[in-house]
Amino acid sequence: MCFFKEISIERFVVLLYFTLSITISSGADTIFANQSLSGDHTIISKGGQFELGFFKAGDSSNYYIGIWYYKKLYSNPSIIVWVANRETSISDRFRSELKIIDGSLVLLNDSMSQIWLTNVTFTTTILNSATTLIHDDGNLVLRDSGSNSVEPFWQSFENPTHTWLPGAKLGYTNITKKRQFLTSQRTNEDPIASYILLTFEDGYQHSKPKWVYDFHDDEDCWCLSAYRIFLYSY
Incomplete structure (x- = not known):
């Protein structure tokens, strides 16, 4: 009799896990602090515009966490617009996890080694209420679900990578003394950052966009001098 009870409990646990997995991968737009993303599971923006999950780069065995246009809207589901772990790929997406740890969004590989994280500063009050949400404009946000602030x-x-989506910021952050810029991919099938960047002059709200061969040398290779573009300074 006890044997059958144990089997029933095991089946219940398996069924519960399977149900949670389906919930995460069947249209949810949020990763909560007690959840993780792995394998073929994805989150999809509420209006079905963008999707976040693991993708494979070309014919290689390298996998990355990225954002792409939702495949039901476009015939080509591999239009990647943002990549988290550009410099360090993973080989086993089923044993890797994207999850919230101590308030930060973290990517762990199959050996549970940390290979990418958001690396933000926050108060200890949000450790258990941090959530990750993907919006219909393609913006992935980490916020405090327990706060009234959005x-x-x-x-x-x-933190853009190679694609400038409407609403994304390129410019200079006065608080962090950090500027946002785009970096080209090595190839269409290799998301590793290359040497061509799109950046802007620092310290100006009205600044010229320019292409740069090497960020460290800051050598201009082309500049849109015909017009000036408004940038956010914050």
């Missing part, structure tokens, strides 16, 4: 303490729009 302002995130980290967002992909302030």
Whole structure:
């Protein structure tokens, strides 16, 4: 009799885990502090515009966490607009996890080693209430679900990679003394950052966008001198 009870409990646990997995991968737009993303599970923005999950780069065995246009809207589901772990790929997406640890969004590989994180400063009060949400504009945000404020303490729009989406920021942050810029991919099938960047002159609200060969040398290769563009200074 006890044997059958044990089997029933095991089946219940498996069923519960399977149900949670389906919930995360069937249209949810949020990762909560007690959840993780792995394998083929994804989150999809509320209006079905963008999707976040693991993707494979070309014909390689390298996987990355990225954001792309939701495949039901476009015939080509591999239009990647943002990549988290550009410099360090993973090989096993089923044993890797994207989860919230101590208030930060962290990517762990199959050996549970940390290979990417948002690295933000926050108070200890939000450790258990931090959530990750993907919006219909493609912005991935990390915010405190226990607060009435909608302002995130980290967002992909302030940390762009190779694509400039409407609403994303390129410019200079006065608080962190950090500027946002775009970096080209090595190839269409390799998301590793290359040497061509799109950046702006520092310290100006009206500044010229320019292409740079090497960020460290800051050598201009082309500049849009015909017009000036408004940038956010914050």
